[in-house]
Amino acid sequence: xxxxxxxxxxxxxxxxxxxxxxxxxxxxxxxxxxxxxxxxxxxxxxxxxxxxxxxxxxxxxxxxxxxxxxxxxxxxxxxxxxxxxxxxxxxxxxxxxxxxxxxxxxxxxxxxxxxxxxxxxxxxxxxxxxxxxxxxxxxxxxxxxxxxxxxxxxxxxxxxxxxxxxxxxxxxxxxxxxxxxxxxxxxxxxxxxxxxxxxxxxxxxxxxxxxxxxxxxxxxxxxxxxxxxxxxxxxxxxxxxxxxxxxxxxxxxxxxxxxxxxxxxxxxxxxxxxxxxxxxxxxxxxxxxxxxxxxxxxxxxxxxxxxxxxxxxxxxxxxxxxxxxxxxxxxxxxxxxxxxxxxxxxxxxxxxxxxxxxxxxxxxxxxxxxxxxxxxxxxxxxxxxxxxxxxxxxxxxxxxxxxxxxxxxxxx
Amino acid sequence: xxxxxxxxxxxxxxxxxxxxxxxxxxxxxxxxxxxxxxxxxxxxxxxxxxxxxxxxxxxxxxxxxxxxxxxxxxxxxxxxxxxxxxxxxxxxxxxxxxxxxxxxxxxxxxxxxxxxxxxxxxxxxxxxxxxxxxxxxxxxxxxxxxxxxxxxxxxxxxxxxxxxxxxxxxxxxxxxxxxxxxxxxxxxxxxxxxxxxxxxxxxxxxxxxxxxxxxxxxxxxxxxxxxxxxxxxxxxxxxxxxxxxxxxxxxxxxxxxxxxxxxxxxxxxxxxxxxxxxxxxxxxxxxxxxxxxxxxxxxxxxxxxxxxxxxxxxxxxxxxxxxxxxxxxxxxxxxxxxxxxxxxxxxxxxxxxxxxxxxxxxxxxxxxxxxxxxxxxxxxxxxxxxxxxxxxxxxxxxxxxxxxxxxxxxxx
Numbered sequence: 001x002x003x004x005x006x007x008x009x010x011x012x013x014x015x016x017x018x019x020x021x022x023x024x025x026x027x028x029x030x031x032x033x034x035x036x037x038x039x040x041x042x043x044x045x046x047x048x049x050x051x052x053x054x055x056x057x058x059x060x061x062x063x064x065x066x067x068x069x070x071x072x073x074x075x076x077x078x079x080x081x082x083x084x085x086x087x088x089x090x091x092x093x094x095x096x097x098x099x100x101x102x103x104x105x106x107x108x109x110x111x112x113x114x115x116x117x118x119x120x121x122x123x124x125x126x127x128x129x130x131x132x133x134x135x136x137x138x139x140x141x142x143x144x145x146x147x148x149x150x151x152x153x154x155x156x157x158x159x160x161x162x163x164x165x166x167x168x169x170x171x172x173x174x175x176x177x178x179x180x181x182x183x184x185x186x187x188x189x190x191x192x193x194x195x196x197x198x199x200x201x202x203x204x205x206x207x208x209x210x211x212x213x214x215x216x217x218x219x220x221x222x223x224x225x226x227x228x229x230x231x232x233x234x235x236x237x238x239x240x241x242x243x244x245x246x247x248x249x250x251x252x253x254x255x256x257x258x259x260x261x262x263x264x265x266x267x268x269x270x271x272x273x274x275x276x277x278x279x280x281x282x283x284x285x286x287x288x289x290x291x292x293x294x295x296x297x298x299x300x301x302x303x304x305x306x307x308x309x310x311x312x313x314x315x316x317x318x319x320x321x322x323x324x325x326x327x328x329x330x331x332x333x334x335x336x337x338x339x340x341x342x343x344x345x346x347x348x349x350x351x352x353x354x355x356x357x358x359x360x361x362x363x364x365x366x367x368x369x370x371x372x373x374x375x376x377x378x379x380x381x382x383x384x385x386x387x388x389x390x391x392x393x394x395x396x397x398x399x400x401x402x403x404x405x406x407x408x409x410x411x412x
Numbered sequence: 413x414x415x416x417x418x419x420x421x422x423x424x425x426x427x428x429x430x431x432x433x434x435x436x437x438x439x440x441x442x443x444x445x446x447x448x449x450x451x452x453x454x455x456x457x458x459x460x461x462x463x464x465x466x467x468x469x470x471x472x473x474x475x476x477x478x479x480x481x482x483x484x485x486x487x488x489x490x491x492x493x494x495x496x497x498x499x500x501x502x503x504x505x506x507x508x509x510x511x512x513x514x515x516x517x518x519x520x521x522x523x524x525x526x527x528x529x530x531x532x533x534x535x536x537x538x539x540x541x542x543x544x545x546x547x548x549x550x551x552x553x554x555x556x557x558x559x560x561x562x563x564x565x566x567x568x569x570x571x572x573x574x575x576x577x578x579x580x581x582x583x584x585x586x587x588x589x590x591x592x593x594x595x596x597x598x599x600x601x602x603x604x605x606x607x608x609x610x611x612x613x614x615x616x617x618x619x620x621x622x623x624x625x626x627x628x629x630x631x632x633x634x635x636x637x638x639x640x641x642x643x644x645x646x647x648x649x650x651x652x653x654x655x656x657x658x659x660x661x662x663x664x665x666x667x668x669x670x671x672x673x674x675x676x677x678x679x680x681x682x683x684x685x686x687x688x689x690x691x692x693x694x695x696x697x698x699x700x701x702x703x704x705x706x707x708x709x710x711x712x713x714x715x716x717x718x719x720x721x722x723x724x725x726x727x728x729x730x731x732x733x734x735x736x737x738x739x740x741x742x743x744x745x746x747x748x749x750x751x752x753x754x755x756x757x758x759x760x761x762x763x764x765x766x767x768x769x770x771x772x773x774x775x776x777x778x779x780x781x782x783x784x785x786x787x788x789x790x791x792x793x794x795x796x797x798x799x800x801x802x803x804x805x806x807x808x809x810x811x812x813x814x815x816x817x818x819x820x821x822x823x824x
Contacts, residue, residue, distance in 0.1 A: 026471045035475045042471040050462060050694070058641055059438045059454040063447045063773060071642055098689025100663030101513060108552060124675060129664035129689065132677040136662035140520060144554060149675060174673075223690070229470055230483055230693035250548035251512030252541035261586075261778050263536060263561060265544040277510025277541065278635070281642035282462070282694045361475060366673050 005316055009381035012312070018305055021377040024293055025227075032360045032387045037201060037340045037373030040227030040290065049289040053282060074284045075233075075253075075275055081291045082235050085299065086199065086220070087209030092239055094271045095287060096279045099200055099221050099234040101249065103133040103167070105274055106217035106236060109245035110165035110194040111137075111145065117164035117193070118145055123152040127173045130198055134167065156187050163193040165216070170208075171201035171338030174365045176330040178206065178337050182213040189214070194242075200224060203235075205306065205339035207299045216242055225339065225375065226294060228287030236274050243270060251276035297377060305376035307334035309384050313341050313372060316388035324395040329369060340373040350400035351391070357399070358390040417728055421793035424724075430717055433789040436705055437639070444772045444799045449613060449752045449785030452639030452702065461701040465694060486696045487645075487665075487687055493703045494647050497711065498611065498632070499621030504651055506683045507699060508691045511612055511633050511646040513661065515545045515579070517686055518629035518648060521657035522577035522606040523549075523557065529576035529605070530557055535564040539585045542610055546579065568599050575605040577628070582620075583613035583750030586777045588742040590618065590749050594625040601626070612636060615647075617718065617751035619711045628654055637751065637787065638706060640699035648686050655682060663688035709789060717788035719746035721796050725753050725784060728800035736807040741781060752785040762812035763803070769811070770802040 013019060025041045027033060033041060057069040066072045079093035086093070097105075107120055120134050126149065134147035150158045159166060166188045171178045185195040194216040202208055204225030210218060215237070222232030238245065246267075252258045253275040256266045267273035311334075320326050321343075329342040345351060345368060352364040363371050372387070394400070425431060437453045439445060445453060469481040478484045491505035498505070508514075519532055532546050543561055550559035562570045571578060578600045583590045597607040606628040614620055616637030622630060627649070634644030650657065658679075664670045665687040668678045679685035723746075732738050733755075741754040757763060757780060764776040775783050784799070806812065 028472065033474060039470075039475045039478075041474065042466065047463070047466055050466060051459070054454065054459055054462060054641070054698075058451075060440065062445060062453065063451045063775065064768075065642065066451075097509070097513070098663065098692075100665075100689030101509070101661065104661060127664075128667070128670070128673050128675070128677075131675060132662045132664055132667065135677045136658075136660045139658060139662075140552075140660045142556060144556075229466070230477065231690045231696075232694075233692070234689070246548075246551060248548045248552045249513065249516060250544045250551075251510065252539075252544055253512075255540070255544065258540070259778065261540050263540070263543060265540075265547045277512030277646070278643045280510075280645070280692050280695050282644075282698055283692050284643075286466075286694055356476075363475065366671065 005312070006382070006385050009312060009385045012308060012381040016305065016380070018297060018301055018376055019380070021297060022380065025378040027378050030359050032383045034372040034374070034387060035361045035363050036375030036378070037224050037371065038363055039223055039230060040225060040375065041378055042229070043227050043290055043293045045293060046229065046286050046289040049285050050282065053285040071279070071281050074281065074288070075279045076272060078284055078288050078291060079235060079271065081288070081295060082203070082220070084295060085204060085208070085291070086218070086237065087211050088237055089211060091270055093235050093237045094274050095222065095233050095235045095284060096275055097234060099198070099219050100129045100133055101276070102219040102234050102236040103130060103198065104137070105247040105249055106196045106219055107134060107137055107165060107167060108248035109238065109242065110196055110217055112246035113194060113242065114164035117162050119148055119163045120145060120165050120167065121148045121150065121155070121158060121163050122167045123155050124149045125152065126169050127198065127200070130167055130169065159188060159191040159193050161192065163191065165194040165196050167196040167198065169198040169200070171206065173201055174329070174369050174371070175342055176201070176338040176340045178202070181215065185213050185215055201338045201340070204294050207303050210237060211239070215239070222287045222290070226287065227290035229283065229290070231283065232287045233280055233283045238271060238274060243273065247274050249276045253277060253279065294377070302376045306339040306374050309374045309376065309379060309381055310334065310341050312381050312384045313374070313388065316385055317343065320388070320392060320395060339375065340371050342369050342371050344368045345370060347400040350405040351394060353405035354394045354399035354402070355391060358394060360387045360390050417724070418794070418797050421724060421797045424720060424793040428717065428792070430709060430713055430788055431792070433709060434792065437790040439790050442771050444795045446784040446786070446799060447773045447775050448787030448790070449617070449636050449783065450775055451635055451642060452637060452787065453790055455639050455702055455705045457705060458641065458698050458701040461697050462694065465697040483691070483693050486693065486700070487691045488684060490696055490700050490703060491647060491683065493700070493707060494615070494632070496707060497616060497620070497703070498630070498649065499623050500649055501623060503682055505647050505649045506686050507634065507645050507647045507696060508687055509646060511610070511631050512541045512545055513688070514631040514646050514648040515542060515610065516549070517659040517661055518608045518631055519546060519549055519577060519579060520660035521650065521654065522608055522629055524658035525606060525654065526576035529574050531560055531575045532557060532577050532579065533560045533562065533567070533570060533575050534579045535567050536561045537564065538581055539610065539612070542579055542581060571600060571603040571605050573604065575603065577606040577608050579608040579610065581610040581613070583618065585613055586741070586781050586783070587754055588613070588750040588752045590614070593627065597625050597627055613750050613752070616706050619715050622649060623651070627651070634699045634702070638699065639702035641695065641702070643695065644699045645692055645695045650683060650686060655685065659686050661688045665689060665691065706789070714788045718751040718786050721786045721788065721791060721793055722746065722753050724793050724796045725786070725800065728797055729755065732800070732804060732807060751787070752783050754781050754783050756780045757782060759812040762817040763806060765817035766806045766811035766814070767803060770806060772799045772802050
């Protein structure tokens with residue numbers, strides 16, 4: 001590590017106009033947390049938001065808080081806030097349920113709009129739950145629907161007149177490679193299929209414009225860059241033109257008039273039809289705190305700082321690639337990647353454990369990838385330089401050979 | 413209201429061996445909350461449990477809390493606790509998602525066990541989301557599956573060789589009438605169909621023995637008698653013999669080895685296969701606090717106190733039935749009902765509003781029903797007598813005629 005890199009990092013931090021956001025989060029001194037792409041840090045506002053929901057709205061308001069504290073409209077209200085982060089319009093996003101459940105809704109809704117087409121398509125190597133939810137639909141359909149995962153390079157050529165929808169992840173969970181959303185959506189739609197995007201590693205990480213890209217459906221995660229807390233509610237996006245779709249998971253909160261208690265399901269007119277059961281209010285409260293904070297930041301500045309930190313990381317890692325066998329997996333062009341940087345290494349798993357002992361948190365993705373999540377709101381350029389310095393020490397001492405760094409599961 | 417009834421209530425409260433539970437909840441002085449069947453009161457332990465999850469496990473443990481704080485196993489751990497409340501075995505219950513989503517899983521899992529049968533059956537007048545989820549399955553199947561709701565009296569006779577599963581609510585959300593679970597399950601299974609029970613208004617309210625009743629699948633709600641908070645995670649029950657079923661919503665948390673990130677879904681061996689997406693940790697933390705408290709109480713004592721309070725309510729209401737047009741909807745036999753008492757009244761909606769102004773919370777169910785929820789852990793017999801006294805005042809002044817009590821939505 002050269003001193004000039006450390007000096008440069010200090011200089012960048014001094015001129016960082018997002019620097020003040022760091023104190024809005026709880027980040028322990030000494031810890032370098034490069035895993036905000038798995039679980040974002042706790043915003044300082046969140047406990048107060050939860051306290052208000054629990055100690056005031058639940059404790060005092062009780063059942064009346066569904067109306068008086070706007071619990072019933074929280075999924076749509078928070079959805080409108082997410083819309084601002086992803087270039088969607090008000091009334092096109094709803095926050096509830098998990099990403100997996102929302103994937104199911106988006107996929108079945110798309111199928112309802114293409115009743116004459118029987119294939120749903122994704123790329124191999126996509127995040128597993130995307131493929132798994134597709135496979136569930138295929139199994140349940142009794143082979144009426146076919147779920148297909150093909151090589152990324154063959155994807156667009158595979159789309160044909162039987163393809164109802166293509167489900168793709170915008171920023172790949174492992175490599176951070178980003179697809180061109182507008183161009184790919186156009187190519188999908190040119191063949192009459194619908195484009196569904198999983199924005200789990202994009203939302204709050206990179207600038208998005210779903211309206212301009214003419215996306216058909218999208219889902220995204222609340223607990224990564226939105227800092228909504230463990231297992232936070234996810235979101236579903238559907239532009240108004242697709243609000244007549246049938247989301248299959250037609251629970252009572254998606255009904256036009258839930259409290260009429262009618263026998264037959266009649267979906268709500270708007271995005272609320274993509275609600276299902278009673279919304280998870282505690283999770284939504286924490287999510288809203290995270291999103292409110294994210295909305296204070298300019299996404300272009302967030303993206304620029306991410307690129308700047310990434311550049312610094314890649315520069316700092318160059319000697320380690322040469323000396324210790326790391327190889328960069330993530331595209332070098334900032335426009336073609338999300339906000340984490342991945343390296344392959346044969347001892348990836350052990351290295352992540354050894355880094356933890358040095359108070360650096362990165363994560364491992366099988367079989368051999370280390371992910372370094374770059375979250376511009378609470379990380380500094382100097383953190384990047386320091387993290388690589390600690391990694392270098394791990395490599396110099398070959399800490400990955402220590403028996404205590406044995407196999408353990410990791411969490412996305 | 414006779415004095416002797418009030419005296420009797422005081423005497424019962426003095427000898428109530430559950431009385432000490434009331435101080436374990438936040439219940440404001442003066443408020444008589446008869447809506448714990450919609451949203452249970454806040455247990456005093458819950459904020460500390462949430463604080464620990466947020467301010468320690470999330471803030472300090474960050475991503476490592478998935479293992480170190482046992483987040484990943486929370487759905488199964490809490491499921492095991494629920495199992496104790498419903499007469500199930502360890503490893504047969506999982507807590508996650510909403511009741512509606514879990515209904516979908518139970519219904520599709522049952523269909524996978526009866527591939528040659530194409531009808532799912534319920535009774536008309538069931539809680540809407542039960543019917544709505546069934547209708548979604550039918551729509552998606554392209555008429556391969558038929559969702560049928562028939563008159564309760566005709567239900568058992570309707571089951572035939574094409575009936576895959578019958579979904580029934582144990583305690584009716586409106587009338588509180590309880591079905592004989594064991595007998596009905598036997599009758600359903602005698603015709604080769606599977607019995608799915610919705611225990612939303614039963615769990616924590618009445619003694620249950622799912623093992624003895626040989627139930628095939630069940631779901632239940634976390635935010636009513638379990639006091640898990642608004643939109644708390646629900647649960648799904650499946651006995652071991654049904655763990656090979658296909659729940660369709662095959663998200664990554666239901667995979668045998670989620671962190672292998674394999675392309676193809678391979679379900680977990682046990683109840684974990686009924687997980688789908690990342691579990692809602694904040695909601696689960698609050699739910700666990702409520703369940704831990706409920707587990708301290710003897711369910712037989714809870715049930716006996718519910719019956720005693722119900723008897724008192726019905727006795728106190730008798731003059732109001734005569735003078736002001738209320739009619740009892742709930743069965744009088746304690747063995748045939750849950751833990752709320754419902755009355756019909758032409759001005760039911762307005763009366764619920766007027767009662768709120770008197771600091772009594774009951775709820776309205778269209779078109780003409782008032783529900784009084786009896787939650788033995790935090791209600792006293794004297795509360796019942798006092799509530800009816802205030803209701804009598806509302807009736808005497810005909811407060812329901814006041815223009816401010818206009819139509820408003822209510823929440824189950």
